[in-house]
Amino acid sequence: MSVLRPFRATDLFRFNNINLDPWTETYSISFYLSYLSRWPDMCYVQEAPNGRLMGYVLGKAEGGGQEFHGHVTAITVSPQYRRLGLARGMMRLIEQISDEVYHAFFVDLFVRCQNKIAKNMYQGLGYSVWRRIIGYYGTGMGGGKDDEDAFDMRKPLSRDAARRSVRANGELVHVSAHNVT
Amino acid sequence: MDPLEERQLKPIYAALETNSLKSALQHCNKLLKKRPNWDVVKALKALALQRGLKTDEASALCDEILKNKPSDESTLLALNLTLRPLGRHQDIVTLYDDAFKRHPDNEEIGAQAFLAMIKVRSWKTAQQVGLKLWKTVKHDRYLYWYLMSVTQQAADPETPDAMRKVLLNVAARYLATADVPSWVATDRFYLHISVLLGLDDVETARQLMKSQKGEELCRNSLALEQTRAELAQKVSDWEGERRRARGKIEQGDFNWTIYLALLDSTFVAPPSVNGQAVPPDGEAEKKPDAMEELPPVPERVSEAQAVFSKLVASVGRKERAPSLGLLELEKRVRAQQIASGSPALVDQMTVYLEKFSEKPCCFDDLKPYVEALDEKELVKWTDHLRSWTPDVTTLQALETTMNIQKLLRYRQTIEGDLAPEKEAEQAFAYLKLYRDALPLGKDLRPVELQPADDFSFLAAQALIGAWSLDHQLKYLLQAVCVLEYGLQKSEKAYPLRLLLICLYRLLGASSLCLEHYRATNVRTVQHDTLSWLVLNRATTFSTCASGDISYLTECLEASAIYADNWTETGEMITKAFQYEKYSQIPDFLNFEELIENSLQRDLIRIEHLRMTLTHELLNNVEMLGIPQEIQDLELNLQRKSNPDNRDFSIIPNLQPLGQDILRQTELGPQSKVAWVNVFSKIYLRSLRGLSNVHIAPESFTSSIEGSEEFTKAERAVITLSDDLLEWLAPIAALPAERDSKAANGHSNSTESGSKTLFETEPTKEVALEASKRVTQFFDDQWAEMQKLVEVDALPWEILHIASIALEGFVLVDLVTYPFKVPSGRAKKGDPVFQSVKTVRQHAVDALRKFSDELTRLSHDCGSKPLADFEALCAPLVKDAEFKPDFVHRVGKKLFESRKKMMEGMAKGIVRRCT
Numbered sequence A: 001m002s003v004l005r006p007f008r009a010t011d012l013f014r015f016n017n018i019n020l021d022p023w024t025e026t027y028s029i030s031f032y033l034s035y036l037s038r039w040p041d042m043c044y045v046q047e048a049p050n051g052r053l054m055g056y057v058l059g060k061a062e063g064g065g066q067e068f069h070g071h072v073t074a075i076t077v078s079p080q081y082r083r084l085g086l087a088r089g090m091m092r093l094i095e096q097i098s099d100e101v102y103h104a105f106f107v108d109l110f111v112r113c114q115n116k117i118a119k120n121m122y123q124g125l126g127y128s129v130w131r132r133i134i135g136y137y138g139t140g141m142g143g144g145k146d147d148e149d150a151f152d153m154r155k156p157l158s159r160d161a162a163r164r165s166v167r168a169n170g171e172l173v174h175v176s177a178h179n180v181t
Numbered sequence B: 001m002d003p004l005e006e007r008q009l010k011p012i013y014a015a016l017e018t019n020s021l022k023s024a025l026q027h028c029n030k031l032l033k034k035r036p037n038w039d040v041v042k043a044l045k046a047l048a049l050q051r052g053l054k055t056d057e058a059s060a061l062c063d064e065i066l067k068n069k070p071s072d073e074s075t076l077l078a079l080n081l082t083l084r085p086l087g088r089h090q091d092i093v094t095l096y097d098d099a100f101k102r103h104p105d106n107e108e109i110g111a112q113a114f115l116a117m118i119k120v121r122s123w124k125t126a127q128q129v130g131l132k133l134w135k136t137v138k139h140d141r142y143l144y145w146y147l148m149s150v151t152q153q154a155a156d157p158e159t160p161d162a163m164r165k166v167l168l169n170v171a172a173r174y175l176a177t178a179d180v181p182s183w184v185a186t187d188r189f190y191l192h193i194s195v196l197l198g199l200d201d202v203e204t205a206r207q208l209m210k211s212q213k214g215e216e217l218c219r220n221s222l223a224l225e226q227t228r229a230e231l232a233q234k235v236s237d238w239e240g241e242r243r244r245a246r247g248k249i250e251q252g253d254f255n256w257t258i259y260l261a262l263l264d265s266t267f268v269a270p271p272s273v274n275g276q277a278v279p280p281d282g283e284a285e286k287k288p289d290a291m292e293e294l295p296p297v298p299e300r301v302s303e304a305q306a307v308f309s310k311l312v313a314s315v316g317r318k319e320r321a322p323s324l325g326l327l328e329l330e331k332r333v334r335a336q337q338i339a340s341g342s343p344a345l346v347d348q349m350t351v352y353l354e355k356f357s358e359k360p361c362c363f364d365d366l367k368p369y370v371e372a373l374d375e376k377e378l379v380k381w382t383d384h385l386r387s388w389t390p391d392v393t394t395l396q397a398l399e400t401t402m403n404i405q406k407l408l409r410y411r412q413t414i415e416g417d418l419a420p421e422k423e424a425e426q427a428f429a430y431l432k433l434y435r436d437a438l439p440l441g442k443d444l445r446p447v448e449l450q451p452a453d454d455f456s457f458l459a460a461q462a463l464i465g466a467w468s469l470d471h472q473l474k475y476l477l478q479a480v481c482v483l484e485y486g487l488q489k490s491e492k493a494y495p496l497r498l499l500l501i502c503l504y505r506l507l508g509a510s511s512l513c514l515e516h517y518r519a520t521n522v523r524t525v526q527h528d529t530l531s532w533l534v535l536n537r538a539t540t541f542s543t544c545a546s547g548d549i550s551y552l553t554e555c556l557e558a559s560a561i562y563a564d565n566w567t568e569t570g571e572m573i574t575k576a577f578q579y580e581k582y583s584q585i586p587d588f589l590n591f592e593e594l595i596e597n598s599l600q601r602d603l604i605r606i607e608h609l610r611m612t613l614t615h616e617l618l619n620n621v622e623m624l625g626i627p628q629e630i631q632d633l634e635l636n637l638q639r640k641s642n643p644d645n646r647d648f649s650i651i652p653n654l655q656p657l658g659q660d661i662l663r664q665t666e667l668g669p670q671s672k673v674a675w676v677n678v679f680s681k682i683y684l685r686s687l688r689g690l691s692n693v694h695i696a697p698e699s700f701t702s703s704i705e706g707s708e709e710f711t712k713a714e715r716a717v718i719t720l721s722d723d724l725l726e727w728l729a730p731i732a733a734l735p736a737e738r739d740s741k742a743a744n745g746h747s748n749s750t751e752s753g754s755k756t757l758f759e760t761e762p763t764k765e766v767a768l769e770a771s772k773r774v775t776q777f778f779d780d781q782w783a784e785m786q787k788l789v790e791v792d793a794l795p796w797e798i799l800h801i802a803s804i805a806l807e808g809f810v811l812v813d814l815v816t817y818p819f820k821v822p823s824g825r826a827k828k829g830d831p832v833f834q835s836v837k838t839v840r841q842h843a844v845d846a847l848r849k850f851s852d853e854l855t856r857l858s859h860d861c862g863s864k865p866l867a868d869f870e871a872l873c874a875p876l877v878k879d880a881e882f883k884p885d886f887v888h889r890v891g892k893k894l895f896e897s898r899k900k901m902m903e904g905m906a907k908g909i910v911r912r913c914t
């Protein structure tokens, strides 16, 4: 239960309770606005009835040909509002827009191998590991390899009827971060 | 450009590309030797100079090139890149505008002209360029660029109403006759609707929305959906909205926006005039399209009730929306005194609590409804809460207990008067729960949040509550220990850390404040919203031994965002035009201005100036950058608005209703626009005096009488500034050749026709009287200081008085600086000149006393007070199982930090006053 609405530039003034979190980074102004200036329909916030921000998602659409896909760049929910289905609701919307507006083949995202909660959540939502990206996160949070590497997880959309974006043993496919944009 | 020229320029571009500025300059100079007026080379040279921070040279070179009105793209681009960081946006506009006039078919130049105009908000010229582009280039994008600038000009409050209508009408006509319909892209459609809305043409807008294409776009755009709903409300199509919302809710849409739409349309009064819709703003409307009639309110209420109840049964604990919908419905039913036949609010709240008590947000969810309870219900509610036995053996039980405790605390005031002992007792009860709950998180990594964190947060707030009732220091010190303890277990629990910063400020442990602040890793835009935590009244802590400039540095780091905003947001506005995301542009423009004019920016500016002046001797006047400071202060005063972006909600308030943790822990009243204005003016006039520019004195003392933004000491220093002016300004302002008379007090400046600055003539007596008040300021502050020390005031209060006394000295220094040595204006032996010497000496003597006292107090930070600290915190050891050496360590760190602060300030004062 919350207001799900488009992310607005002025939300940057109010996202502190979400961003003061070890798993969430705060980027430059251009980072956020570059998403809004191109994919405003892939950026949303969840807001509590009392006006506090609870979480947000930033996404984009990219890739050519059969690689054209929706990408979730950041999704985060303030600790106080976790386990309410907010991330689920935002993921659903991103998938809907990727499917119906962009006609993308799949949605993907990168998650720290160490971030078990997020990884399990994505699996629960129908994502599976496509590959492991070595050294994607420059600096870890003291958790070793699993902290520096990312899983690239994908979920096929209606256009990927052949389910090309799913493969078994994706965890064993390793690529270096240099080869990933 | 011919290939030979291109080849010649290549090395310059290459050097700039790799930021080899020296090499770029050499190449430029070589070419310019042969061809001194080669514009593009000059422009590239200017760019290299600008990048090398040779701003003045770059700027001068730009002026030279601008005179030639260049119009080739390479020169334009190089100039654009140079002028932008120099902030010369108006020049860019002129540059491109002229060039476009000469090359009306050059799309790139036209587009740059348009974007430059947007940057300076020159909507009118932007419209002309946009239209011209559209007509020559024939790309629809430019029609929408034009439309965007029309809506912006229309939204500008300075645009006259008639003009607004004309502009929008023309725009609407273009849209109506365009070949390509606006619905090909969501954002074009959005802009189309905005134009119609500007014209109040709700009917056409609604028709567009209701078209098949419109409906399709709405389905995948929450932004459009919102506009659609607003349109419906504008024509009071409440029944349409009600049905739409009900349908969506029944289909499982849990967006609270939709719930609110159903709730709002359930309670809205039926349109008044014989079934005709009357828009809320009372403006007469065209005949609305056929709209359905609203059923009577009770019928709507029971429908909503049925919809929510059905869902409550089917979704169980998975979704809160239907349950909260019922609560909100009941709250509104009560407010409107409608008989609904549903269970009492308090009973529904009980049901809600039972269902969602394991969700951390349950407390926040219920707060507004707790406030709506009457006294009888409140008793019932509290009894119910009490009937739960605290249990922290599982994560679920812990969350429930946490919610119950927060809810109980929220309405604690009904228990009768809050007594400090009761608050303390409560704190220890929370601490017990905290301790009992800690094992639940024992396997978590240190960067992960402990489930029990909020119990330590509650305990700290209760202790602060106790302290704010009777000001016994022990409570405050215990709160510090509790928070330090919590952070030791959960290093990323930022609410604990931020509250701790506030307490350390009160306790004068300034280095610890900065340490903890840095540990929160505040970045980019957060500097604007969060730097108040350490920079509010930071001059209190900035004076210190030479070499320590941590607060000055913090100001500079926090201010970087304001420059970044100017370039980054500006670029993103350009991007939004290029990608045609019109829905974002008003937001981006607004965002840019909110940061540009931010109140916090001005507060930091003033703190930085106060810090610099209390730090640097005036002999280093060059270093102080006075002209820049004057410019900045003038900017502060010229702002049309001064938005307050500070995020005060970042420290959750867990105090009982009516109390506010922030108010309880801040240093003095919150400073806002009045504060910025007065301090800007004070420094403006003092600094101008330094460069012999004088303005008629204005009394600030009276201007802030009704304001609550100032501490007592700040008021005193403001009065001091008034007195200083009365004392010396009239004389300082006299033309130099006339000053012998002035010094005698018999001057009459109108005599010789020179300008009269003051209505009454300055007399020696008035000036000398004012000088007495100036000396009195220092005596008063010293008396205040002694009083504070005597009553064991909080360290920040002592530091505040001392820093204000020092600021007083700085103001005296600024105003008397021109009189320090005998000059034509004030001759040796003259009473006024004598008074300068006397006052300065008096101020220096007074500040020495402050310094000595601070040194003495710094010795008080040794082992005896540490022992006292341990004694005051002993209950934590006894009743909350804190280890004695933990308490010892916390105390030691606190006193070390405070000692450093006091010693540093003592030294800093002496250094500044000699």
Ligand SMILES: CC(C)(COP(=O)(O)OP(=O)(O)OC[C@H]1O[C@@H](n2cnc3c(N)ncnc32)[C@H](O)[C@@H]1OP(=O)(O)O)[C@@H](O)C(=O)NCCC(=O)NCCS
Residues within 6 Å of the ligand: A021, A023, A024, A075, A076, A077, A078, A081, A082, A083, A084, A085, A086, A087, A088, A089, A109, A110, A111, A112, A115, A117, A118, A120, A121, A122, A124
């Ligand atoms: C990951 C995160 C976004 C999840 O947000 P959320 O709103 O709490 O997630 P939801 O409530 O929508 O959870 C959806 C499902 O994911 C699973 N899940 C989410 N959090 C879980 C947890 N802590 N433990 C176990 N399962 C969890 C559950 O299956 C849940 O469904 P359920 O509650 O019906 O059982 C949130 O924990 C977060 O912000 N973490 C920090 C930032 C981060 O890691 N982002 C991901 C970077 S790729």
